[in-house]
Amino acid sequence: PMKWLDNIPYVVIVPLAVLLGLAPFTPEPHLWEKLRMLFAGTLVRPIDIFDLFLHGTPLLILLLKLGYTARKTT
Numbered sequence: 001p002m003k004w005l006d007n008i009p010y011v012v013i014v015p016l017a018v019l020l021g022l023a024p025f026t027p028e029p030h031l032w033e034k035l036r037m038l039f040a041g042t043l044v045r046p047i048d049i050f051d052l053f054l055h056g057t058p059l060l061i062l063l064l065k066l067g068y069t070a071r072k073t074t
Contacts, residue, residue, distance in 0.1 A: 005065045013065060016058040023055065031055040 022029045034052035037043040043052065 002064065002068045005061070005068045008061065008065060010065070013058060013062045017062040020055050020057075021059045029055070031059070 021031050024030065030051050034043060034048055034055065037048060038052065043049060
């Protein structure tokens, strides 16, 4: 069910996860800001929810790929 992850090379997903996860670099990465808002209960504006998905999706895909690869090799 997770074989689509095999089609995404690490050379593509790692830079995407790092760059989008940390962008913009100043004053604070959007992903960190949106996660703080989520846990504080203030993530309500559609643009903020979109930002969370935009900046967090590559990191989530990378984590899924790492987990899937580790599980495949054991």
